[in-house]
Structure formats: structure tokens, C-alpha cells
Amino acid sequence: MEEIIVKVERLSHRYSIQWAARDVSFEIPKHGIYGLLGANGAGKSTVMNIMCGVLKQTEGDVIIAGVNTKRDTIAAKRHIGFLPQKPPLYQDLTVEEYLTHAADLRWMAPREIKKAVEEVMERCAITHFRKRLLKNLSGGYQQRVGIAQAIVHKPDLVVFDEPTNGLDPNQIVEIRRLIKSIAEERTVILSTHILSEVQATCDHILMMDHGKLVFSGTVDEFDNYIVPNTIYVHFANAPTAEVLGQVEGVTGVEDLGGQQFRVRFTDAQEVIERLVDLSTEQHWRMQEIRQEKNSLDTIFAKLTEKGN
Numbered sequence: 001m002e003e004i005i006v007k008v009e010r011l012s013h014r015y016s017i018q019w020a021a022r023d024v025s026f027e028i029p030k031h032g033i034y035g036l037l038g039a040n041g042a043g044k045s046t047v048m049n050i051m052c053g054v055l056k057q058t059e060g061d062v063i064i065a066g067v068n069t070k071r072d073t074i075a076a077k078r079h080i081g082f083l084p085q086k087p088p089l090y091q092d093l094t095v096e097e098y099l100t101h102a103a104d105l106r107w108m109a110p111r112e113i114k115k116a117v118e119e120v121m122e123r124c125a126i127t128h129f130r131k132r133l134l135k136n137l138s139g140g141y142q143q144r145v146g147i148a149q150a151i152v153h154k155p156d157l158v159v160f161d162e163p164t165n166g167l168d169p170n171q172i173v174e175i176r177r178l179i180k181s182i183a184e185e186r187t188v189i190l191s192t193h194i195l196s197e198v199q200a201t202c203d204h205i206l207m208m209d210h211g212k213l214v215f216s217g218t219v220d221e222f223d224n225y226i227v228p229n230t231i232y233v234h235f236a237n238a239p240t241a242e243v244l245g246q247v248e249g250v251t252g253v254e255d256l257g258g259q260q261f262r263v264r265f266t267d268a269q270e271v272i273e274r275l276v277d278l279s280t281e282q283h284w285r286m287q288e289i290r291q292e293k294n295s296l297d298t299i300f301a302k303l304t305e306k307g308n
């Protein structure tokens with residue numbers, strides 16, 4: 001059986017009168033990158049802060065590596081590394097001083113700290129900046145230091161809240177690469193409101209909307225959540241939309257102009273085969289045919305409707 005690293009059970013949280021998370025339950029097995037996706041204000045940070053023991057939930061339980069965070073916060077925290085949305089960087093410390101301090105805060109044995117700091121600087125490609133004050137690092141390198149402090153104590157689970165927020169495109173690519181390499185050894189959860197971030201980085205998606213979990217599954221399942229129901233076809237010698245509409249199994253035709261059409265169907269494979277055969281027989285000179293996939297944006301919009 002797959003080992004479970006995080007179990008969230010009926011988690012709810014209320015800030016004064018407003019519920020920011022409502023009855024959220026999910027399990028995360030060891031290994032892989034999980035994306036917690038949702039619009040701003042969906043409740044992602046609230047769930048992450050509770051998971052990482054920096055916020056106490058109103059109701060429900062979080063179990064990290066078998067330890068209930070309510071019963072033994074410190075034991076649970078030993079398994080977790082956390083990069084909050086605003087990394088807690090002490091600007092007047094050097095990279096090395098800061099990471100040593102972070103390792104100490106994470107209850108590492110003093111004799112292990114030096115080696116762990118060396119390893120993590122190497123891992124995050126910041127060794128050459130070890131003597132530099134944090135305030136003199138670029139945003140991308142500050143984020144690397146933020147990531148380094150989250151993994152210095154070698155936790156089983158690393159939680160990144162919006163890790164690429166505010167970075168330029170090159171820095172984003174580098175940080176994503178670093179996160180993926182970290183996920184080869186430990187479970188990573190990252191939150192984002194950017195669909196393409198999840199697509200580029202994660203294997204699994206948890207999607208929140210208005211404090212509720214509205215989807216949990218693989219990226220492929222997410223992508224195929226709404227069954228694709230259109231075919232795109234392009235001819236060099238196209239028939240009319242009316243003629244295409246007569247083809248058996250076709251339930252609707254949209255003329256896209258330039259001899260291109262979007263075709264609705266009952267059975268995709270049958271209709272594609274019929275259109276290919278007819279194109280040859282009738283000399284329609286098919287240039288391209290493909291089943292259209294829903295864009296992640298469409299799925300996002302649909303799921304959000306469903307969650308309301």
C-alpha cells in the first residue's frame with residue numbers, strides 16, 4: 001500500500017465570522033509534486049499554514065507522517081519544510097548565517113548543521129553567495145535561499161506557497177527546475193493561482209474554490225475532466241458546413257472560416273474515420289484533423305462553477 005505523508009480530515013477554518021476553509025479532506029502519498037490550485041482568496045494559504053503548524057484550525061485534523069499536528073505540533077513540524085508566501089528572510093544575515101540559523105530552528109543536531117548547510121547551498125546553487133547579505137541578493141536568489149531554508153533539515157514534505165510569485169520568466173524556469181529536483185527525494189506541495197504553473201510542475205492537482213476542495217486528481221484527469229467534445233478539421237477543398245452536418249454521427253458544425261470547421265459528434269473515433277474516408281472519396285483534401293482538448297482555463301471555469 002502507498003505510504004501516506006499528509007492526511008487532511010474535514011478541515012475547516014474561520015477568521016472571525018468568515019470561513020476560509022470548509023470541510024476540506026485529502027490525502028497525499030509519499031513522493032510527487034502536488035499543486036494546490038485556486039484563485040486568490042480560495043483558501044490555499046490558510047490550508048498550507050494549518051498543515052505547517054503556523055495556524056491552528058477551527059475544526060478537523062491534519063496528520064503528517066502519522067502525527068496529528070494538534071496533538072504534537074513539534075513532532076509533526078520535524079517532517080515539514082515550509083516556504084511561506086513571504087519568506088522569513090533576515091536581510092542582515094549572510095546566506096550561510098541564515099541557513100545555519102534555520103537549521104538550528106528546525107532542531108537539527110549541532111554537529112550535523114555545517115554539513116547540511118553546505119549540502120543545501122550546493123543543492124540550491126547558492127554556494128558562491130554564501131558570504132553575501134540576503135538584502136543584496138536578487139529576487140530569484142532570495143527565493144532560492146527561501147527554498148534552501150525549507151529543505152535544510154531534510155524534511156519528508158516540503159510546502160511552497162506561491163513559490164514563483166514576483167519572479168521574472170527566467171527565474172521562474174530556474175525555480176521550477178529546482179522544485180522538481182527537490183521532489184525527486186521528497187513530497188512537494190505548492191500552491192499557485194496560475195494554471196500553467198501546475199501544468200509545468202505538478203503531477204497531481206488539488207483545486208480549491210471559496211474554501212472548498214473542488215477537485216483532486218492527476219493533471220491528466222484534470223485536463224480530461226470535461227470530456228472533449230469537438231473535432232477541429234481543416235480542408236483545402238472544403239465542402240459546405242451543411243454537407244458536413246449530414247455526416248453520420250455529426251451533431252453540429254461551426255464554420256471557423258478559411259475552410260476550417262469545429263465539429264460536434266456522438267463518437268469521436270467513428271466521426272474522425274468517416275471524415276477521413278469522405279475527404280478521400282470527395283476530394284476535400286483534408287489538411288488536418290484533431291480532437292480538441294479543453295484548455296485548463298475552461299476546466300478551471302467549469303470546476304469553479306461546480307464548486308459554487
Ligand SMILES: Nc1ncnc2c1ncn2[C@@H]1O[C@H](COP(=O)(O)OP(=O)(O)OP(=O)(O)O)[C@@H](O)[C@H]1O
Pocket residue numbers: 015016018019020038039040041042043044045046047193
Ligand atoms: N488573517 C486573516 N484574517 C481574516 N481573513 C483572512 C485572513 N487571512 C485570510 N483571510 C481571508 O480568508 C480567505 C482565504 O484566504 P487565503 O489567504 O487562505 O487564500 P489564498 O487562496 O491563499 O489566496 P492568496 O493566493 O490571495 O493568498 C480570503 O477571503 C481572505 O481574505
